[in-house]
Amino acid sequence: MRSVTTAKNNVLVLDGSPHTDGVVAQLIAALPFGEATHVRLYDTPVAPCIDCRACRVTGRCALHDMDALYGALEQADVLVFATPVYNGSFPAPLKALVDRCQVYWSRRFALGQKPPIARHKRVYLLSAGGAATKKADGLLAALKPLLTVLNGELVAAVHAADTDTRSDFSAELSAVTNLR
Numbered sequence: 001m002r003s004v005t006t007a008k009n010n011v012l013v014l015d016g017s018p019h020t021d022g023v024v025a026q027l028i029a030a031l032p033f034g035e036a037t038h039v040r041l042y043d044t045p046v047a048p049c050i051d052c053r054a055c056r057v058t059g060r061c062a063l064h065d066m067d068a069l070y071g072a073l074e075q076a077d078v079l080v081f082a083t084p085v086y087n088g089s090f091p092a093p094l095k096a097l098v099d100r101c102q103v104y105w106s107r108r109f110a111l112g113q114k115p116p117i118a119r120h121k122r123v124y125l126l127s128a129g130g131a132a133t134k135k136a137d138g139l140l141a142a143l144k145p146l147l148t149v150l151n152g153e154l155v156a157a158v159h160a161a162d163t164d165t166r167s168d169f170s171a172e173l174s175a176v177t178n179l180r
Contacts, residue, residue: 010119011036012076016083016094018042023128023163028082030176031126036080037072041093044069049099055106059113066100073101079121079152081143084163085129088138098142104149121152124179130164155179 011033017024020040028038047065054062061070073079083094090098107116125143127136136159147154156179160172 010077012072013038013080015040016091023160024082027126027176030173046096048096049102055103056110059107059111061103074117076121080124082126085127085136108149115151116149117151122155123152125157128160128163132162134161
């Protein structure tokens with residue numbers, strides 16, 4: 001994996017922003033968890049799922065570009081999805097990762113492995129959107145089925161709205177700093 005800072009603890013930040021200095025980066029910097037494994041998905045491209053169905057038979061993906069990410073997902077105790085909102089959903093690099101988690105769906109539903117990942121995860125969603133929308137409902141809807149196969153529980157979501165015209169995100173940064 002490129003652009004990954006590895007931590008000694010089990011916090012995994014999946015950064016779906018193309019910017020290293022935008023609002024999403026500010027939200028990530030405010031996280032109170034200390035050291036984290038930070039994966040910048042624009043720098044660590046994930047190939048899209050090709051629906052080859054190998055995971056339905058083997059429980060593993062036939063593509064190997066995500067092998068290290070699968071290991072990080074399985075070992076994480078805390079999982080942070082940090083992302084801008086693009087057309088009500090995730091940007092393409094993060095969406096590709098979400099789709100490639102089909103391997104866990106296959107383990108659970110095709111191969112009967114319950115749970116497909118043994119380690120339970122506390123999950124946080126940090127999002128930023130240019131529109132004045134106060135919620136990230138599309139992201140939450142996409143995360144819900146994914147968390148069932150990742151053995152994750154959404155603990156909190158912080159959304160910074162109206163990022164195209166606002167410059168003060170102190171309320172959102174404070175909310176992130178107070179996450180537990």
